[in-house]
Structure formats: C-alpha cells, structure tokens
Amino acid sequence: MRLGHDHVQVRVPATSANLGPGFDTMGLALAHHDLVQVRALGSAEVTVEVSGEGAGEVATGEDHLVVRALRLALEHVGAPLTGLHLTCTNHIPHGRGMGSSAAAVVAGLLAARMLIAEPTALDDATVLELATRLEGHPDNAAPALLGGVTIAWSGTEGPRATVLPVHDDVVPVVLVPDERCATRTARGVLPATVPHGDAAYTAGRAALLVHALCHRPDLLAEATSERLHQRYRAPVMEQTWAVVERLRAAGAAAVVSGAGPSVLVLERASDGDAGSRVLDAVLGPRDGRGRTADGWRVLRPGLDHGGATATRLPS
CATH class of the missing domain: 3.30.230.10 (Ribosomal Protein S5; domain 2)
Incomplete structure (x- = not known):
C-alpha cells in the first residue's frame, strides 16, 4: 500500500x-x-x-x-x-x-x-x-x-x-472535577466476581436504558441505576461518588463518566432549566470561570x- x-x-x-x-x-x-x-x-x-x-x-x-x-x-x-x-x-x-x-x-x-x-x-x-x-x-x-x-x-x-436512534429530548451534561483518576486505578478496585442478584439487576437496567434513551427519556433516572462497578470505585473517587448520590437523590440520571472522576448527567430538554437548578443546588455557586468552590466545571456540549x-x- x-x-x-x-x-x-x-x-x-x-x-x-x-x-x-x-x-x-x-x-x-x-x-x-x-x-x-x-x-x-x-x-x-x-x-x-x-x-x-x-x-x-x-x-x-x-x-x-x-x-x-x-x-x-x-x-x-x-x-x-x-x-x-x-x-x-x-x-x-x-x-x-x-x-x-x-x-x-x-x-x-x-x-x-x-x-x-x-x-x-x-x-x-x-x-x-x-x-x-x-x-x-x-x-x-x-x-x-x-x-x-x-x-x-x-x-x-x-x-x-x-x-x-436516541430521542431528541436526551441532553448530556458533564461535570468535570479538577482531580484526575487513571483508568487502571479505577479498574483495579473492581472485584473479580459480583453477586448473581446484582448482575441480574444491572442487566435489566441496561435493557431499560436502551428503551429510555430511544423512546422514554422519563425513565432515564431509573434506567441508569446499576450494581456492578460504581460503588466499588467510590473509595478512589469519594467526591465523585458523593455528587452522584446527591444528584440521584434529587431525581437526576447521574452516573460516573467512564472510569471517572467526571460525572455524566442525562437531562431532558423538555424539563427546561429544572436540570440546571438541581445541579446548582448540589454543586453550589460558580465563580467567573464557571467553577464551583470544589473545583467542578459544568459542560453542556450536546x-x-x-x-x-x-x-x-x-x-
């Protein structure tokens, strides 16, 4: 060639x-x-x-x-x-x-x-x-x-x-912290096996997630729940996991983005500024550079x- x-x-x-x-x-x-x-x-x-x-x-x-x-x-x-x-x-x-x-x-x-x-x-x-x-x-x-x-x-x-074929109502938002976490670190804390019930629970939510992304964005918060990896990673990204839990408690479809420590939130365009209000309540005010006191940046790239x-x- x-x-x-x-x-x-x-x-x-x-x-x-x-x-x-x-x-x-x-x-x-x-x-x-x-x-x-x-x-x-x-x-x-x-x-x-x-x-x-x-x-x-x-x-x-x-x-x-x-x-x-x-x-x-x-x-x-x-x-x-x-x-x-x-x-x-x-x-x-x-x-x-x-x-x-x-x-x-x-x-x-x-x-x-x-x-x-x-x-x-x-x-x-x-x-x-x-x-x-x-x-x-x-x-x-x-x-x-x-x-x-x-x-x-x-x-x-x-x-x-x-x-x-993702529904037009789905809007990704990424919360990016100042801290980093190497992928090998995040994968290194995962267990070799998980309980059968947790695997079954996560498989069901994965199937639901496909339906939610394509047809029912109103189900995204429930569909993004899982029991395979995020909680096991909490010890190496404590701030991230705390933000995810607080956002989910407020009804947001929040997950760890990849191996972290960023957070992905799947908002709905039809909710207007409701998603922004939830983020503001959890993260607190931002300075002139768009950063919170804890160093989070909010990206809305689409x-x-x-x-x-x-x-x-x-x-």
Whole structure:
C-alpha cells in the first residue's frame, strides 16, 4: 500500500462510557473535540506539538498515542512508516473519564486512513478492531468513531458496534472535577466476581436504558441505576461518588463518566432549566470561570451525532 497524500486533519469527539449499567458496552459521543493535523515527512523524524489539554505532559515523539495508533494502521495495510509532524489541539480533559485516550487512538487511525492511497483499506470495522487492540475494549472507541450513543461488543468476528436512534429530548451534561483518576486505578478496585442478584439487576437496567434513551427519556433516572462497578470505585473517587448520590437523590440520571472522576448527567430538554437548578443546588455557586468552590466545571456540549471526521488538506 502506498501513501496517497501527505497532509490530513482529524476531528474527534470526547466520549462517556458505561452510562451506568452499560458497563464496558455502552457509550456516547460528546460535541467536545480534539483536532489533530498530520504531515508525512520525507525524513524519519517524528515531532508532536501539543496545545491545550496534556501540553507539557504527554509524549512528543514516537510514544505519543496518536503516533502509535497511526503506525499500527500503516503497518496493518503495509504502508511505509514515514516521518511525521503532528499538531494536536486538545480540548478533551485527560484522566477525567471523557475518552481522551480513545480519541487519540481514533485520531491516529483515521489520519492513516486519509494518508494512504486506498482509504477503504481502513474501513470503520477495521478501525474499530485496531482501536480495540490498543484500548482493550471498544466502549469509548465506538462512539468516538461513529458518534451518537453506541452499543459495542466483541464476538467471533471481532469488535462490533451499533448506533442507537436516541430521542431528541436526551441532553448530556458533564461535570468535570479538577482531580484526575487513571483508568487502571479505577479498574483495579473492581472485584473479580459480583453477586448473581446484582448482575441480574444491572442487566435489566441496561435493557431499560436502551428503551429510555430511544423512546422514554422519563425513565432515564431509573434506567441508569446499576450494581456492578460504581460503588466499588467510590473509595478512589469519594467526591465523585458523593455528587452522584446527591444528584440521584434529587431525581437526576447521574452516573460516573467512564472510569471517572467526571460525572455524566442525562437531562431532558423538555424539563427546561429544572436540570440546571438541581445541579446548582448540589454543586453550589460558580465563580467567573464557571467553577464551583470544589473545583467542578459544568459542560453542556450536546451529543455529537457524526463521530470523528478526517479530511485531506493541501500539501
């Protein structure tokens, strides 16, 4: 496979996985994006310029996650491993349960798609398979790639995903704290087994959640209840769990966003400002930068229905 272009741009959304009972399966795309430009170079040099989230923290060479994903895709199709210059403008918070690593992986894979002469060699099914190989599971990669609300699973044919027809009344809101929590930390406190009753309870709520998202948003608060993972994670994100419990006690469909510590709230547009009043009552007043005294930011990005986009730019 030869390269067909040398300058591309990818725009990829933040995501929130699990949605409560849809553990490691369900996720949604948020209209809050990272932007990556990639130039293929004639030399072997690899440089990465990062602004915004992660600047001064993430790798700026071969170890950068976008570069690693791009290399994996080029190797997969037998394309030459050219030198690269990346410019990453990051808006997705790192270590907050908003899919920053999945966004980087999908960005690298789609950049490779646009660099090669035959983009169909890296179709969506292949991109999801490669992303899952890097991420470990497809719950964030699927909505980042496809947009909307997705259900992802792995079977004999590899990872697959489907997009749900979400009701227009569903409005995602994300509460982002100053603190971070590594995914490996959040997964490390999960038990190896759970009671059968808790598994059955969560399976029922996951089925109800699909119905609530597509047809009955009034059931979202009940449908987002679960017993598999969030309470076990409370010791490593006490502030997050306290906010989730207070919001749910007030009737909000609040869950830990991904591995946390951000909180996802599924509001209803038809409720007007009722959701905002609940948030204000639980979080308290915000300063001029939109932060509460405890360091929470409230994001209202809306759903991203299209998923990641990639375009070729002039050489």
